[in-house]
Amino acid sequence: MLTLAFLLAGLAPAPVTLNVPVYLGADLSEDIVTSALQETKRIFEPGRIALRFDLSPEHHSIRPLVTVVVLPRPAQFKVYGCSRNRHDHRLGHTQLGARRITLWSEQLVRAVDGNWDRTALPDVDDQVFARALGRVLAHELGHALLGLNGHRDRGLMRSDFSYRSLTAPGRRAFRLADEDLQAIRDTLLDAVAKNKNAALRLLDGA
Numbered sequence: 001m002l003t004l005a006f007l008l009a010g011l012a013p014a015p016v017t018l019n020v021p022v023y024l025g026a027d028l029s030e031d032i033v034t035s036a037l038q039e040t041k042r043i044f045e046p047g048r049i050a051l052r053f054d055l056s057p058e059h060h061s062i063r064p065l066v067t068v069v070v071l072p073r074p075a076q077f078k079v080y081g082c083s084r085n086r087h088d089h090r091l092g093h094t095q096l097g098a099r100r101i102t103l104w105s106e107q108l109v110r111a112v113d114g115n116w117d118r119t120a121l122p123d124v125d126d127q128v129f130a131r132a133l134g135r136v137l138a139h140e141l142g143h144a145l146l147g148l149n150g151h152r153d154r155g156l157m158r159s160d161f162s163y164r165s166l167t168a169p170g171r172r173a174f175r176l177a178d179e180d181l182q183a184i185r186d187t188l189l190d191a192v193a194k195n196k197n198a199a200l201r202l203l204d205g206a
């Protein structure tokens with residue numbers, strides 16, 4: 001059995017890590033943020049993709065592949081359709097060119113409550129909210145890392161999340177397709193190789 005386990009371990013692809021700077025502009029507790037990011041990480045784990053979130057980002061010489069900003073609400077309550085290089089939702093959006101994801105926490109509170117028309121902010125369970133936040137972040141990361149303007153028919157990259165699936169304890173409805181996980185791995189490995197080359201050029205003084 002042990003030999004088999006080693007053989008299987010040998011066949012598994014090496015993990016690839018992505019550092020993600022997160023700028024928190026919304027008032028969220030540490031517990032909520034930790035749980036939400038854990039939920040996001042779990043969705044990418046089947047592809048051996050390790051997400052490392054940096055909540056105190058400093059300026060780096062290498063431009064991050066993607067940056068996350070969490071705000072309470074959009075500046076304007078205008079929902080755009082999906083268009084070239086721009087992708088919008090009521091809960092958050094991804095600007096593919098700028099490699100920037102914005103999430104709106106108050107919109108998500110309403111989605112978790114299941115009633116979009118309430119003007120006052122509803123009181124929702126912290127853990128359920130965190131779970132939903134993590135899933136929406138994973139969806140937007142999917143757009144950013146796949147360079148995907150459109151959607152898939154099912155799984156994490158489908159266009160609509162129902163209130164029920166967003167809040168359900170199980171994350172079965174938020175799987176990333178194998179080919180999407182592979183495409184993201186390829187993108188990350190490619191970025192690692194490019195960064196290595198850039199670092200070598202700097203060392204050479206070229």
Ligand SMILES: [Zn+2]
Nearest residue numbers: 139143151159
């Ligand atoms: Zn989407």
